[in-house]
Amino acid sequence: MSGAEGARAANGNPRRSFFQRQLEELGARFSILEDGPLATDFGTATAEREQARQLGLCDLSSLPRIGFKGANTAAWLAGRGVALPAQPHRLARIEDGLLACRLSPGEALLLSQPWGASRLIKDVERAWSIESAGLCFPVPRRDSHAWLALVGARVPAMLTKICGIDFRPHKFADLTLAQTQVARTSAIVARADVEGTGCWHLLFDSASAAYMWQVLIDAMSEFDGRPVGCAALAPPGSAL
Amino acid sequence: MKIMPCPLNGPRNIQEFICRGEVRIPPAADASAEAWAEYLFYRENKAGIVREWWCHLPTTFWFIAERDTRTDEIIRTYTFDALDESGSGR
Numbered sequence: 001m002s003g004a005e006g007a008r009a010a011n012g013n014p015r016r017s018f019f020q021r022q023l024e025e026l027g028a029r030f031s032i033l034e035d036g037p038l039a040t041d042f043g044t045a046t047a048e049r050e051q052a053r054q055l056g057l058c059d060l061s062s063l064p065r066i067g068f069k070g071a072n073t074a075a076w077l078a079g080r081g082v083a084l085p086a087q088p089h090r091l092a093r094i095e096d097g098l099l100a101c102r103l104s105p106g107e108a109l110l111l112s113q114p115w116g117a118s119r120l121i122k123d124v125e126r127a128w129s130i131e132s133a134g135l136c137f138p139v140p141r142r143d144s145h146a147w148l149a150l151v152g153a154r155v156p157a158m159l160t161k162i163c164g165i166d167f168r169p170h171k172f173a174d175l176t177l178a179q180t181q182v183a184r185t186s187a188i189v190a191r192a193d194v195e196g197t198g199c200w201h202l203l204f205d206s207a208s209a210a211y212m213w214q215v216l217i218d219a220m221s222e223f224d225g226r227p228v229g230c231a232a233l234a235p236p237g238s239a240l
Numbered sequence: 241m242k243i244m245p246c247p248l249n250g251p252r253n254i255q256e257f258i259c260r261g262e263v264r265i266p267p268a269a270d271a272s273a274e275a276w277a278e279y280l281f282y283r284e285n286k287a288g289i290v291r292e293w294w295c296h297l298p299t300t301f302w303f304i305a306e307r308d309t310r311t312d313e314i315i316r317t318y319t320f321d322a323l324d325e326s327g328s329g330r
Contacts, residue, residue: 178249181297
């Protein structure tokens with residue numbers, strides 16, 4: 001589906017990515033999800049897959065995500081089939097590719113796999129009630145936080161220009177996260193490699209989306225980085 | 241780059257933090273007006289080691305830092321849980 005068609009198809013759903021305009025200008029093709037159109041590719045899927053090995057920027061803002069906060073968060077989520085890592089600043093891969101991030105002892109963030117909506121996130125969201133969850137409260141992240149994935153071997157070098165954390169693979173292991181500032185904007189950076197390639201998920205205030213897109217495109221240009229569709233992150237043969 | 245050792249996030253660029261002033265223990269609810277005025281309107285502003293509230297902005301995590309105002313050296317940091325009733329860090 002082309003950018004214009006994607007925009008038309010999304011008309012029935014007021015939700016769209018914070019980067020919709022930028023993606024349409026680049027000729028993105030969209031897959032329509034419950035939470036809005038997701039850019040799957042830019043018409044060059046094979047080249048994008050190759051690009052993603054080096055340095056790619058992928059918008060995942062239309063995928064489900066939710067946070068929970070409170071002393072009972074880990075216990076309540078465990079009862080719903082989401083086992084958080086024991087330590088803060090770690091994440092775990094759960095059923096259907098869901099990434100379960102532990103931001104602090106009492107705060108969690110659940111992210112879909114990068115190539116499709118996680119059913120488990122919706123199930124957990126629907127299961128929550130103030131009566132059943134106790135000291136565990138939802139922290140909606142769909143509208144507050146934009147979500148980009150930075151993928152490829154050159155990501156750590158590029159990030160040194162805009163962030164003080166050392167993201168080199170031997171210093172910042174797979175399934176580790178940091179809450180820090182990227183380009184002077186507060187952000188969560190979570191590493192969850194895909195298909196053996198380093199992948200750093202970047203979540204930040206959605207009001208800064210246009211600014212951050214511009215900053216990242218500029219920072220990537222030195223390393224021949226380009227936007228890629230989420231198909232470039234998917235395992236071969238996976239349904240988008 | 242000046243580094244702040246955050247109890248939750250580890251060593252970080254101090255630009256990620258904001259300082260919100262001295263740690264002060266409020267007087268009892270039935271304390272005198274003078275004691276409440278002292279608490280509300282006056283600060284010690286000491287030249288030496290002070291205990292201050294700091295916040296890590298990306299996580300909104302609040303903690304206490306002991307800092308020498310003469311040298312701007314950060315002595316140590318800890319969470320509020322580690323502050324005992326006498327007001328000193330355990």
